[in-house]
Amino acid sequence: MVREAVGGARNAFLRYFAHVFWVMKIRVLADSVVNQIAAGEVVERPVAVVKELLENSLDAGASAVEIEFSNGGKDYIRVEDNGCGMTFHDALLALERHATSKIQAFEDLNSIQTFGFRGEALPSIASVSQFSLKTRSTKESFGTELFVDAGKLVRKAECGMPVGTRIEVSQLFKNVPVRRKFLKSDITEEAHIVECVKTYALAHPQVAFTLIKNGKTLFRSPTCPTLLERVREIWGSVAQDLIAFDYSDNCHLFGLVGKPSISRSTRQEILLFLNRRPIENRTLSFAITEAYHSYIPEHRYPVAFLFVEIDPCEVDVNVHPGKREVRFRNPSEIKECVMKAFGATLEACHPQTAPVVDSTVLLEETPFLAQETLSLASHMTTPVRETPPIALNLPINLNWRYIGPVDDCCELFNGPHGLIIFNAHSAQQRIWYERIQEEFAGETVSSQCLLLPLSLELAPILAPSFNKKLAFFEHCGFHIEPFGGNTFRVDALPSWLDPSRGERFLYDMAEFIYQGNFIDQKPHVAYEVMARHAALQTLQEGYTHSPEAAIRLAEALMHCKNPHTCPRGKPIFFELPQSEINRRLGL
Template identity: 35%
Template sequence: MPEIRVLPPNIVEKIAAGEVVERPASVVKELVENSIDAGATKIAIHVEGGGTKRIRVVDDGCGMSEEDAILALKRHATSKIKSEEDLNRISTLGFRGEALPSIAAVSKLTIITKRKEDLVGTKIHVEGGEIKNITSIGAPSGTSVLVEDLFYNTPARRKFLKSERSEFFQIYSIVEKYAIIYENIHFKLVHNGKEVFNLPPSNLKARIARLWGKEIADAMVEIKKSNRMKIKGLIAKPYQVRRDKNKLLIFVNGRYVKSRIIEDALVEGYGTLLFRDSYPIAILKIQVEPDEIDVNVHPAKLFVKFKDENRIKKEIANLIWNSLTKEENIPSKIGGREERAEKIKIEREKQMVFDVEEPSKMRKIEDFIPVMRTLPMEILGQVDGTYIILKSPEGLVIVDQHAAHERIRYERFLKDMKDRNIQKLLEPIILNLDYKEYQFILEQKGSLRDYGFIIEDFGTNSIVVRGIPPILTKRDAEDAIREIAQLGPKSIDEKRDELIKLISCKGAIKAHQKLSQFEMEKLIMDLLRCKNPYTCPHGRSTMIKIKNEDLEKMFKRKE
């Protein structure tokens, strides 16, 4: 490792604003990056109290001499750049020399470090930025940094921290990202003495399976491109999407970044394969020449600026489109979404056949649609497997089968919730989630019972589902729980209407789904029994009418 030196003023002035330790996750980020830059093959992160009580990061990297360890506590002391020209060739995660002094200024910090060639290591204790003690100590090669009582001397900053759970989730997100990009490094994360994950070196797909679950990993397509800009990573097949960008990760030269240019390129690359208002699950690792980007545009090094943004956007979009449109990388008619839709349809048919519940008093169609007066109506058939055409004395009625079934299921689900109906499962569902989703579902399992879900902890980021809403199949229930886990930090109760719509619309008859005469008749009758048969839960019309006189005008039989 090169010698650590204090940067001259002319370089310091050109470096972005000073590092601010905003929260415990900021500390973990800087310490983990230092460990990676030190060539560590093992990094262990131990956290207590969400990081405010204690953070310890231990690595087996190159370590520091006593002189370098003392110098590292001075602001703008770094081994990573020497001259102004080096700012254009930054290839390390850290480079400003601000992290350790910034952390030491607002905590009680202890460094234990040793180089492989040294017989003994060095221990330095710092409080509030002031070195209190320096001693020699027996230690393994590498560096251990202990941060205690974060913000003990800045109570105003500590006051604005969130709950222990929230602060730890921020830490988890940081460590998870570096565990994904550096799959060759052994990462271990422990919170309050409990191991959260322990990830030995592996390939990227195996690591994703450990962190995000096997289902997501199996749906990922490998991408790779080598030329002036090297790109590699994994992108999910179009049917594996999310409502947020939480699993859209971009790494440039080993650094996690946010880039609107690359996000747009990803979405553009999926083109019409991507569902509306959804985002792909993707991990992109981009390697460019250091002088092609500027990483010094943001204090937290979260954003980068590319020299040729248009070229990069075009290359990424083309790579993704070409990868997804290869025959082996997209769901086929036999093995993909269509097969799954067929399975759902079969389950639905069974439900329809055995669903014999009828109201005590059958109402007439005129009671529901007094203006249309469409009795008697004759079903003529389907158009494009999506619209049901009915004939009445007044003309034609066209029903959107998907919107109609959503309305039926929505009102049925409201009734099930009111009656507290739950479908107990003889064979429970076992779901493996990522850590944040797992914690969220467990925290909300009491509220989820009101919606018909009986959920228990199954350990190691897994839950067992023993009861589901009666309107759902097991597969639909599994999909619903995964989507509920993505709803965000707000509680289930705060998103009641959104959640009811999400659950009730799962398993609804799809567009382009062929129905039998019996299924069409039952769908129309069920729709007309609804309190509001005119719109789906999202506000779209379930039916429209074309009067005979309108048809005559269209064909110019009448003016």
Template identity: 50%
Template sequence: MSRIKLLPETLASQVAAGEVVERPASVVKELVENSIDAGATTIEVGFQRGGISRIRVVDDGCGMDRDDALLSLERHATSKIASAADLAAITTLGFRGEALPSIASVSRFRLATREADEVAGTEILVNGGRIEAVRDAGEAPGTQIEVRSLFYNVPARRKFLRSETTETRNIEHQFSLQALAHPAIGFTLVREEKTARQLPTTTSLRDRIRDLYGPELLEDLLEISARDRAGIHVRGWIGHAGVSRQTRGQQFVFVNGRAIDSGILSTALREGYHTALMRGQFPVTFLFIDLDPHEVDVNVHPAKREVRFRDPAGVREAIVQAVQRTLESGRSEWRQKFSAPTNVVAGVPEAMSPPANSSSASPPSAIGKESSSFGVMGRDTVRPSTFVTPDQAAALEARLESSVEVMPPSTESEISSRPDQQFQIIGVLNRLYVLMENSDGLVLVDQHAAHERILF
């Protein structure tokens, strides 16, 4: 007797659902991407109990007639591609035709859709992959999909779901990804029958970031000056030098409007930041990469979270250059804010300088060496430009006290009139960071990074 058997259609769909539908957030992702591909301008996402009890996605897209609605529940039925050539240049978010039948096979599923020029729409009820009812529906133009009791017929999958709080957080993260990738679409998030977020349509990524994360984060971001390199267009916003997080929670990367996880791109970001990013920290980025669809393969991961580039070195180099160029443009304001006063150099004005042939004068080489390393900005204040140890800091303060004593009263008052530009050394932390303060607050200087900044 043959031991190999053909799986029933329902069981085959449940097996396929294991790759497409990992958790409630996966359902939200697939349904929202279908709405975006349908040309929707507003999308509403609602859920209860972390999406385990109920998920509902409503859009105002093109809708479907009855034949298309029924066909959409068949495996590998799609309107996105029709040939192998289309698979080599995918321009839509969905293309496999697996999402709807996979979701319907592990839930109690309802689909209601209507085209704009039709009088009546279509409603289809599916229970565990079996169609139970098909009837007319008087819905608004667009599509509504409701998923209840997710994994009710696959208890092995349901027991591995996380807590409702964790699943809620995953859905909100997926909602934010889609909203960031498509600011021209209005998004609404309804949690437990209460509106949690309402994002209006906008043409600016800056406005969408502000709506999602607040104006405070925008103050820490720099806009990437859009520029093409060998057909690779890099745009978006990145954090200032020193703005980082302990996780990749705010490191968003999109390729042709699709949120992805890529080790190549993460490495490129770190190379672009170089010493501007502390070890173990991750940058805050809203990075968008647009390139020819023929140059990227998105059909390499079941959940489409990973992609392959035809020219990964070129993509990496484009990101590194864009990040370095953006960070360099943001340093001018930083340098102006933290630079020493221009009218005080090495201690004493020319009118009060001792004669050149005076026996008390310091050797020219010593004066030049000291003035090139430190600029006097007031009593006990210095601006470090090289490595400083605790012993050197104490010796430096003693030298500065002796140099300030010869200053005339007018110079002292002139210096004290600029307290916002004065720095006072507090100490050295772990023989690495110089702790200083001024009127703006506490400043930590990485001696290694500062040394490289001056040398290179």
């Protein structure tokens, strides 16, 4: 019975499968469906529309480009330029798939010198929006106006306009509601558009850029004679810490190198350009971080703008739908050139070493940042409210006898059972970390008012999410107010934070917030992030080797709740027993 039932079920399944197999037929998809599928690869979000239209303007030889958008680009995007424009016939062809003026044969893919070359952008954008194109070529005395609604050409007519092109995109993804539903908030989409325009403006200082959001001009940058001038106009104060370089070997490299005194917690401000095209490339990014490895602390990243100019035959840009990733023919040569260029530039700038601070400063039974130690009086209008000191009950009897330094950060002790190797930097971090945690555990966090407020200028992509967390920072001892655009005014800092490190600390917090590593709904998580990061920054304060400093540091460590590991979980000290020493020496 069971065998017959199983056999019958199998035969029924086979009959159903055969029916489905023979009934289903291969069909050629309609052009509208094809365009919408293609749009899913080319137009992922509003910033992709801005990028494609901006690249077309630059390929057209424009010397001025104006970009306007509203509601994060979801409702309206306009890109207008004074480039060469198109004739009536060319404008109609531009809306056809794979119609382009930039390549003619397959061999042209080996020497691409323009941003666009596939002929996919305009038809893809027009298929998922209300699309308006106005253009005029120098060859015609009249302009052309085309209006497309969700891929259907509704109107074509002549119009009056100057030479150039004006494209307006409204109601993006109007006929693809699923895609529109998955877009991020207006603030997030806006930040991506601003970052995109800034990147292309940096790559083309000879072109004037204007960016308008909801009728308000975000920035207007005329043509600039140098790359540094463009950075100064758009990035502001960071320009004063950049050094220009120019290097030629197997390829031509130029750009701006950040001084070792400035660094970031992410690679976000390492911007790469290949023949003026913004790209992402792990080989180049790794080469830059390697060049900086002896100049900035571990897990920190430089600020760098690298331009690579190379024969188009030596690189393949047709490996990614968004053309952001590229493949070099000889990546090892490019990497070597980048490391040489950055290494020579960093050597020439002779960065000053970090100031050396005696470790005993951090271990005195005083409030977190004693005024006489850090000279905070010059920064404050009101005295710091004292934090109750953590009782160390020094000295305690460790039965450790100091022998001497092992290297720049380690000390050697003779303990009751053998030799002890002690990492002074990790010990400093643990002590500082637990003191900050103790401060957060109280009802209030003491603050220090600054005589000269700090001006914190964030990247456009970081500012919106940071602005949402200002109330939480207020609870943590900060006083921060928006100061227009992407700038914030900082009037007060927690007493445990040195004002000289305040701007950098807050910039890092803004990056953590943007990455989702800072959850203020769970205060203990946010406190943990802030305390750990503040403690890790003590690595840059240096350490003075002396028997007194080493002993006091070890004694203070023993009063911590967890004296065995640093905030990153690495061991602070270990003991090599006398029996193990005897065994290794054959005694």
